[in-house]
Amino acid sequence: MYASLKSLLHKILPQKSLFKHELFLRSFYAMFFIGNNYQCNICLKKLRSFKKVGEDKLCPSCGSLPRNRRLWDILNKSYLKDSMTVLDFSPSRNLYRVLKKKNIIYTASDLSGHFISDVKYDITNISSADNCYDLIICYHILEHVINDIKAMDELLRVLKPNGTCIIQTPFKDGGIYEDYSITNDDQRKIHFGQEDHVRWYSVQGLKDRLEKTGFEVNTLVFSEAQTNFNGFDEEETILVCNKPSNA
Numbered sequence: 001m002y003a004s005l006k007s008l009l010h011k012i013l014p015q016k017s018l019f020k021h022e023l024f025l026r027s028f029y030a031m032f033f034i035g036n037n038y039q040c041n042i043c044l045k046k047l048r049s050f051k052k053v054g055e056d057k058l059c060p061s062c063g064s065l066p067r068n069r070r071l072w073d074i075l076n077k078s079y080l081k082d083s084m085t086v087l088d089f090s091p092s093r094n095l096y097r098v099l100k101k102k103n104i105i106y107t108a109s110d111l112s113g114h115f116i117s118d119v120k121y122d123i124t125n126i127s128s129a130d131n132c133y134d135l136i137i138c139y140h141i142l143e144h145v146i147n148d149i150k151a152m153d154e155l156l157r158v159l160k161p162n163g164t165c166i167i168q169t170p171f172k173d174g175g176i177y178e179d180y181s182i183t184n185d186d187q188r189k190i191h192f193g194q195e196d197h198v199r200w201y202s203v204q205g206l207k208d209r210l211e212k213t214g215f216e217v218n219t220l221v222f223s224e225a226q227t228n229f230n231g232f233d234e235e236e237t238i239l240v241c242n243k244p245s246n247a
């Protein structure tokens, strides 16, 4: 029911109108989930349960996914600093809302037109000067990009020395799996898990590519109980990439 309602609203409301009224529309649905067992750390609503959508635990109030909530948690604890410059690629609407309220210079970019954004940068040719961002968020982007090496070069170029780029993609075990002869949506879904994905990364494979580009990479691995209060994923990996001062 949730998926069909969402699909209907996307069809009948323009994106900007949906963004404007989303929290109001969600507030009716979220009433069924009010409780004290869990809390979304993004919208701060207390919940009886998260909404199960496939394998994901969605916040019925703001629509956040577990990976959005984890990212918000680590950003607040370790990375966001007043007045810093932040570039974010295709952010979720729930994170866009709260990041816009922070005392930072926040730019959201989306080339596809599917996400709320301020600019439309091509990640393989970013329209920004060298060394201009303190922090870049690149979540679930690189698995869509054929020329990912060029994208990594660009992320490094526009990041300030000692700046940080936080990266996540879907991961599998083993090495990177990519085959550019596969261009058909159905085949891509079979081979790479989604119609618009062009590869599967492994954690080590992505780390190697980023290090070859010139980043220093730290791998954050999280492990949680299934019933954790903020509905984080039980297992999650994030790559934190720093631009060396001499890069």
Ligand SMILES: [Zn+2]
Pocket (backbone or CB within 6 Å): 040, 041, 042, 043, 044, 045, 059, 060, 061, 062, 063, 064
């Ligand atoms: Zn929420």
